[in-house]
Every structure is written in C-alpha cells, then in structure tokens.
C-alpha cells in the first residue's frame with residue numbers, strides 16, 4: 312500500500328490551481344444515462360472516485376472516450392440494469408446511477424452504496440427509497456439488493472425530512488423524465504446541485520428553483536446530450552486556504568470560485584487572516600502570529616461545509632484559546648481527532664458531534680492511517696506543521712478526491728514524498 316511521508320515546518324508559497332469538483336463530476340457522469348446522445352464533459356478531475364464512477368458507467372454499457380481532462384460519454388443501450396457491488400460498494404455516489412437508470416429503463420437493482428465511513432453504520436438511504444415510492448415505483452429488497460421497477464415515474468410533491476445533497480440531485484434526475492410535475496421541498500442548495508440543474512436544462516429538462524429550498528421539475532419525454540464544464544472544487548479551494556492559514560503562508564489559489572466559500576472567508580475575516588479575491592482566484596496574503604480560537608458549527612450550504620470541518624479542526628489546534636467544533640451533519644466525522652491528539656493536539660471529545668480544542672499545542676510527526684478522504688487531507692495539513700516525519704498510510708482514501716496531491720503540494724514547497 313502506498314503512503315505519503317511529510318517533513319514538516321517548512322514555509323509554503325506560490326500558486327496552486329483548483330481542479331473540477333468531485334461532487335459535481337460524480338453527478339454529471341450518471342446524468343449522462345438520462346439521454347442516448349453524447350455528453351461532453353470538460354474539467355473532469357482525475358481522481359479515484361471518478362474512475363470508479365466511469366467503471367460503473369462502462370459496466371452498464373456506456374461508451375467512454377477520455378481525452379486529457381475531457382470526457383465524451385454516451386449510453387445508447389443498457390447492457391444491464393444492476394449496479395454491481397464491485398463498483399457500488401466503493402462509492403456513495405453510486406446511488407446517483409439509480410434514478411437515471413430507473414427513469415430510462417423502468418428497472419434497477421442495486422446494493423447499499425459504500426463510500427466514506429463518516430456516519431453511524433451504513434449511511435442511510437431512506438430519503439431515496441421513500442422518494443421513489445412517492446413517485447410510484449415498486450420497491451423490493453432481497454438478497455442484499457434493492458429492486459425498483461416503474462413503467463414511468465410519476466410527478467409528486469416530496470418533502471425531504473433531512474436536507475440531503477445527493478437525494479435532492481437524485482430526484483431532480485428522476486423527475487426530469489417523469490410524467491407530470493414534481494415539487495421538491497426542503498432541498499439542499501449546494502452549488503453542485505445548481506450546476507447539475509443548469510446542465511440538464513441545457514439538455515432540454517425543465518427544472519426551476521435549484522439553489523433554493525423548493526425545486527420544481529416539469530417532466531419531459533426525453534432530453535438530448537450536451538456539453539458541460541465541471542465547476543471548480545470549492546472544498547479543494549477551501550482546503551488549500553486552510554493549509555495556507557495553518558502554515559502561516561501566503562498562497563495564490565487559482566481557478567476557484569471564492570463566491571462558493573462565503574462561510575469560510577467570513578470566518579477568516581473574524582480571525583484576521585488577510586486575503587484577496589477575484590472572480591476565479593483567492594489569495595491568502597497574511598496570517599496573524601496569534602490565530603484566535605473559534606467555535607465552528609457545520610451546516611448545509613451556504614453554511615460551513617462539513618467537508619472542510621476536518622481541515623478547520625487542524626487549524627484550531629494552532630489557535631490560541633478554547634474552540635468548540637460542532638459537526639452537525641455526520642456522527643463519525645470527528646473520530647479522526649484521536650490521531651491529532653496522538654500528534655500532540657489537546658482535544659476532548661464531548662459526544663459524537665462535538666469536540667473541544669485547547670490551543671495552541673505543537674504537533675509531532677508520527678505514523679497515521681487515513682480513515683477517509685477529508686480526514687486524510689487533514690493529516691497532510693497536520694504533517695505540514697508537525698516536527699519530524701509524518702507517515703500517512705492508505706492514501707487511496709486521499710486520492711479518491713484530490714488529484715496528484717503530492718506533486719501539486721510539492722510545487723508550493725511542501726516536503727512530501729510518495730512511497731509505493
């Protein structure tokens with residue numbers, strides 16, 4: 312198994328570019344199942360989760376032509392309507408294939424999706440099952456598979472009891488080819504959802520309200536293919552900004568959308584971290600010697616993203632005073648703090664959703680194993696300020712969402728090497 316070795320406490324500087332958003336690309340790819348025409352996708356991140364999604368797409372019978380960071384996808388006819396566990400178990404986003412497959416073929420079989428272990432047990436999919444039932448699908452579960460059938464899904468009014476990103480995206484896709492109109496309420500409002508709706512509308516769908524809590528979709532008989540550019544990854548941009556803050560470095564972050572990072576940048580202002588933004592760049596200019604402690608609460612967009620909580624938690628280990636980190640979305644996403652404590656951080660877990668941090672404390676390098684994507688990148692950030700060597704195992708978890716991360720961080724001065 313490959314690992315990263317980081318030698319910490321070296322200043323970083325220069326510029327780094329942000330790639331296409333993982334959580335946008337992982338919806339655009341399955342959305343190509345909604346039409347039998349070609350979909351051309353630009354700015355596709357070369358990350359493991361995209362590779363898994365493309366393997367699933369190909370296994371269903373899809374044609375893929377990959378050139379540099381452009382993809383040409385087409386699904387004329389399905390080979391099958393079952394999502395094989397070999398692919399589905401590795402990817403939470405495999406559930407994004409269910410709606411387009413059911414909407415176009417009338418049938419789908421799938422196992423419970425895999426992905427990051429950041430929620431208790433298997434991350435639930437009740438919002439999906441209830442939604443498909445509300446749209447008139449027949450739902451059975453046997454031998455480890457959900458089996459859904461529907462001659463044609465029917466428009467409905469559906470209220471999400473929990474704000475959920477992938478459920479919102481799933482029912483935007485399901486309703487696109489459904490009979491009649493669907494109204495979705497208490498929807499998630501993430502930029503990736505807006506990007507998906509804009510793309511589908513360009514292909515002939517009739518979606519209004521994406522980016523708000525109420526979305527209306529008028530079903531159409533079919534949609535065409537199209538061309539789309541994946542939006543920049545706001546989580547990657549935020550991660551690099553926090554890396555600059557933790558290492559007290561000036562850093563130019565290019566090809567990003569600062570307007571998708573209002574929550575983080577508002578906090579940076581409160582912490583007296585000086586930065587400058589433009590339409591497509593974020594420049595971290597000056598970080599104060601004393602970083603104030605801050606009580607963080609994660610929230611659905613436009614609130615503070617749970618995917619930036621782990622990097623921000625590392626920053627708070629270097630802040631002066633007491634910080635409370637309240638992770639509201641997942642109840643296993645603070646478990647990684649145990650490893651920060653082993654590095655020398657002073658963190659007390661109050662309950663599965665809250666930790667209290669006393670700072671600043673120096674961190675010492677040690678061997679770590681990356682339990683999931685965002686905890687993994689946080690270990691790189693901790694390693695960047697720790698004394699001595701930090702070794703991070705199971706880096707597949709990090710490469711699921713960050714493209715060539717060691718090469719890109721090396722270019723801004725991080726002493727990181729990859730040992731295969």
Ligand code: EPZ
Nearest residue numbers: 334404430435436437438439473474475476477618640641
């Ligand atoms: C998406 O996951 C992202 N993944 C996650 O990013 C991100 O953390 C999350 O949204 C929140 O922003 C992708 O887009 C592929 P949710 P998703 O449904 O949609 C509960 C990363 O690091 N829930 O919005 O799966 C759920 O347990 C990943 O890039 C139900 O109870 O998250 C959670 O507590 C990790 N029943 C809450 O809703 C359901 O049927 C919000 O999760 C579905 C979800």
